[in-house]
Amino acid sequence: MSIETAKHETPLIEARNLKKYFKIPHKGMLHAVDDVSFSVYKGETLGLVGESGCGKSTVGNVVMGLHSATSGELLFKGEDVFKARRNRNHELYRKMQIVFQDPYSSLNPKKTIKKILSEPFLIQKICPKGPELDDKISELCNLVEIPAELLSCYPHELDGGMRQVVGIARALSLRPEFIVCDEPVSSLDVSVQAKIINLLMDLQKKLDLSYLFVSHDLSVVKHISNRIAVMYLGQIVEIADKENIFRQTMHPYSIALLSAIPKVIKDDNERGARIVLKGDVPSPLDPPGTCRFAPRCWMAREDCYTRPAPELKEVSPGHCVACHYYQISREMMKKAETANTIQI
Amino acid sequence: MKKLLLKRMLKSAFFVVGLLTTLFILVMVLFAPAITPYEPNQNSLTERLQPPDWSQGFDGHLFGTDNMGRDLFSRVLYGGRSSFFIAFTSTLLSAALGILLGLIAGYYGGIADVIISRLCDIFIAIPSLVMGIVVSALFGVSKINLIGVMIATSWIKYTKIGRNNVVVARSMEYVHASKVLGASSWRIMIREIFPNVTTPLLIQVSQGIGSIIILESTLSFLNLGIQPPDPSWGNMITNGRNFMATHPWMVLAPGCALMLTVMAFNFLGDGLRDVMDPKRN
Amino acid sequence: MEKLLEVTDLRVQFKTERSIVNAVNGVNLTIHKSESLGLVGEAGAGKTTTAMAILNQLANNGKVLSGDIRFKGESVFKMPKRQLQKIRGDKISMIFQNPLTSLNPVFTVGEQIAMVLRHHKKMSAKEAREATKELLKAVSIPEYRINDYPIQFSGGMRQRVGIAAGVACNPELIIADEPTTALDVTIQAQILELLKKMQQDYNTSLLMITHNLGIISELCERVAVMYAGRIIEYGTAKEVFRSPLHPYTQGLLGALPTLDDQKERLTAIPGRVANPQNLPDGCRFHPRCQHCMEQCTHLAPIMRKINEDHYVECFYAEESEK
Numbered sequence: 052m053s054i055e056t057a058k059h060e061t062p063l064i065e066a067r068n069l070k071k072y073f074k075i076p077h078k079g080m081l082h083a084v085d086d087v088s089f090s091v092y093k094g095e096t097l098g099l100v101g102e103s104g105c106g107k108s109t110v111g112n113v114v115m116g117l118h119s120a121t122s123g124e125l126l127f128k129g130e131d132v133f134k135a136r137r138n139r140n141h142e143l144y145r146k147m148q149i150v151f152q153d154p155y156s157s158l159n160p161k162k163t164i165k166k167i168l169s170e171p172f173l174i175q176k177i178c179p180k181g182p183e184l185d186d187k188i189s190e191l192c193n194l195v196e197i198p199a200e201l202l203s204c205y206p207h208e209l210d211g212g213m214r215q216v217v218g219i220a221r222a223l224s225l226r227p228e229f230i231v232c233d234e235p236v237s238s239l240d241v242s243v244q245a246k247i248i249n250l251l252m253d254l255q256k257k258l259d260l261s262y263l264f265v266s267h268d269l270s271v272v273k274h275i276s277n278r279i280a281v282m283y284l285g286q287i288v289e290i291a292d293k294e295n296i297f298r299q300t301m302h303p304y305s306i307a308l309l310s311a312i313p314k315v316i317k318d319d320n321e322r323g324a325r326i327v328l329k330g331d332v333p334s335p336l337d338p339p340g341t342c343r344f345a346p347r348c349w350m351a352r353e354d355c356y357t358r359p360a361p362e363l364k365e366v367s368p369g370h371c372v373a374c375h376y377y378q379i380s381r382e383m384m385k386k387a388e389t390a391n392t393i394q395i
Numbered sequence: 396m397k398k399l400l401l402k403r404m405l406k407s408a409f410f411v412v413g414l415l416t417t418l419f420i421l422v423m424v425l426f427a428p429a430i431t432p433y434e435p436n437q438n439s440l441t442e443r444l445q446p447p448d449w450s451q452g453f454d455g456h457l458f459g460t461d462n463m464g465r466d467l468f469s470r471v472l473y474g475g476r477s478s479f480f481i482a483f484t485s486t487l488l489s490a491a492l493g494i495l496l497g498l499i500a501g502y503y504g505g506i507a508d509v510i511i512s513r514l515c516d517i518f519i520a521i522p523s524l525v526m527g528i529v530v531s532a533l534f535g536v537s538k539i540n541l542i543g544v545m546i547a548t549s550w551i552k553y554t555k556i557g558r559n560n561v562v563v564a565r566s567m568e569y570v571h572a573s574k575v576l577g578a579s580s581w582r583i584m585i586r587e588i589f590p591n592v593t594t595p596l597l598i599q600v601s602q603g604i605g606s607i608i609i610l611e612s613t614l615s616f617l618n619l620g621i622q623p624p625d626p627s628w629g630n631m632i633t634n635g636r637n638f639m640a641t642h643p644w645m646v647l648a649p650g651c652a653l654m655l656t657v658m659a660f661n662f663l664g665d666g667l668r669d670v671m672d673p674k675r676n
Numbered sequence: 677m678e679k680l681l682e683v684t685d686l687r688v689q690f691k692t693e694r695s696i697v698n699a700v701n702g703v704n705l706t707i708h709k710s711e712s713l714g715l716v717g718e719a720g721a722g723k724t725t726t727a728m729a730i731l732n733q734l735a736n737n738g739k740v741l742s743g744d745i746r747f748k749g750e751s752v753f754k755m756p757k758r759q760l761q762k763i764r765g766d767k768i769s770m771i772f773q774n775p776l777t778s779l780n781p782v783f784t785v786g787e788q789i790a791m792v793l794r795h796h797k798k799m800s801a802k803e804a805r806e807a808t809k810e811l812l813k814a815v816s817i818p819e820y821r822i823n824d825y826p827i828q829f830s831g832g833m834r835q836r837v838g839i840a841a842g843v844a845c846n847p848e849l850i851i852a853d854e855p856t857t858a859l860d861v862t863i864q865a866q867i868l869e870l871l872k873k874m875q876q877d878y879n880t881s882l883l884m885i886t887h888n889l890g891i892i893s894e895l896c897e898r899v900a901v902m903y904a905g906r907i908i909e910y911g912t913a914k915e916v917f918r919s920p921l922h923p924y925t926q927g928l929l930g931a932l933p934t935l936d937d938q939k940e941r942l943t944a945i946p947g948r949v950a951n952p953q954n955l956p957d958g959c960r961f962h963p964r965c966q967h968c969m970e971q972c973t974h975l976a977p978i979m980r981k982i983n984e985d986h987y988v989e990c991f992y993a994e995e996s997e998k
Contacts, residue, residue: 102860102862151572156567170576210948241887242927242945244942245944314934314935315889316894327865
């Protein structure tokens, strides 16, 4: 049963207790994704945000079948996705797609753009090469505004932004309902980033798409998402709709994450003191059974190190947090800011 | 892109010299019947041990004759034909076999990779000459066996090219994209990965032909390759050895042809690498 | 205020196999003592090239066509090599983007910092080691790690080592080239706070190169916006960000999603970033500018003072300020 009760309709995508562990020889078990559950509803974007090692990209890869899950379930409109994949059910290939991060390795350098965009139709045997295929490709190009002249070009002749547009076109070719966007704008310049974000949002409205938007950039995630999940060391520590994540942040990690982002200051006194976390972003190798954030937590108490890890609980409608002391976190935050504590 | 390639080609001395020489040799060898009026195995007691004669143009014995009165120029050209036939066939077959094994080892990994990589290690440890001798001793001497030996010695380097490129390509996102679109492993290997292997493959092929020609000549020199009376540069050198002091042209003609050919292919190989490999700086 | 660094009409060109790249096309910059200047722009704007030129460390195929860079009144291009080497690391130091490649993997962290001290300050081995321990403390790296190799540190810690080496000789100017771009957000915050502290404690001037406007806003008093090898807007950070005058700066600010307000739609600056191999005539930005006027297509604007804190190079901006 999903822990989120924000809406009462059936979610399009439902992930239940996903786990992905990697065995590292001589080192131990890497808990890349450790019991992650979430839902994505039709026409909405769930932002998945966190730093390196939190497992957000692995979640995307498991959802798309690029990694097989160690355990857990994934449902698409109620259907078991992992089972369908084992049975090579093609319907799912058309319904779920992915846009990758790196515009330089996401397109085969030896193929023209036209060839790249033809592949999905040929693989899925939707139509053979010929005028019908050409029509479908033109339609696709019009949808994302790729000028027709670029069809005969090779990827290296296009700039990063345009390559990403081609990657998006490729993902849309089979008319999916759900798209995982894995850091799609992280490698792009600021002005190009805006173009891609606008494109993704326009397409979402036009085609009623649902996105799982994975990124380390909170500002971008805030702009495009309806709901946001914050991940730390393989687990979701907080999940809420956009407004609440920013106005009513409860988990101390989310608070620190927000505080860390450099802001463009336009007026004096706009910037409060920053809460800086101690130490480095750890690796999810053989994590303890207690709270994983405690060692770096700015408001950790004695018992945070001994009590079993906090579970993700719904604390207000649609807002879930995994922290023993979430009730006082906002109060503590204000104290820390006024005391101007800077810990490095 | 094509213009850049052309510019690079013209700038590379290796490439230009290698290409022109190779083409020249290939043309000479291919059109042998039209160029020389003599048959390679045509004995002539009256024409024995003639020195090179350039006064009559192509009608004369340009490289002289050997101890059986056979025209050396025509033997060099026809010998070249055999060498090239063997070199090209074995290269093609070893490349095909090698790349296929390399793609499988790289893409599937696991037990396939272990088996194929260990096979590579075994074969690489056997000197080609020893292999040639053993095969001839066991299976007799013939063109087919010769090609077999060539393939056995050269497939390894193509496997390595295939495998290494696949391992790199496997982590590329365009391969993930194809997987997610529902492509089968074979389709990915052939349509996505293989086109990225062609450049290093081409370079390796042109560099490999030179060594295969030398191997074939060496085996023929030892009488384990092309059998007399059919000419091969190797067995011509063996034959001419006894006459080196008095009639050096019998060794010089095939020797120089061999040297020139191998040099030309090596230059072409180096030149191609300069032209196609973008990491030149 | 004393002028520390003065760049006058700098023009730098690179020759590649394919073409000629006009990376820097007439840059004028001044940094005073204890001042922090942010150099902001997207990829290809010429920021790193300018930084490399300051240390006279351009790549082999780079050439300074014209212009001058003066450090404390002396031209870096005319200085004898020994003098330049003395300045590098001692008076001007640099912090790079990738701490993994800017630290030598075969020397311990302690050795590398000590090397800098012994070379420039002529310290003995013992003195250098003591000084190194103090520096590591200042950047919050535990003392016992002095004998560890760079590979044993995380990205954030390596960058801190880089900063320690950078401030070791108490330089007058630190050039930081995208020092936090490769780091996670919370680690970036640590480094930014550290840089702020270093600035206060050591009173150094800082040239901060980045494409992140938020970082500039926090660290720098002044900002220079670069596009196609030229500085197109310059002034105090507060003033420039509060009322950007150049359409490019406006576009950059509009393209950034912010945490505070919710923009309906981000401004996507149309077209592609100007190609330094094929720059447009007139104002370099005109093909992408929604306020492009007739003169912009063939005349290049020059930098004009709008007020004490704000300079801009744009015909449209001049018009609207009148």
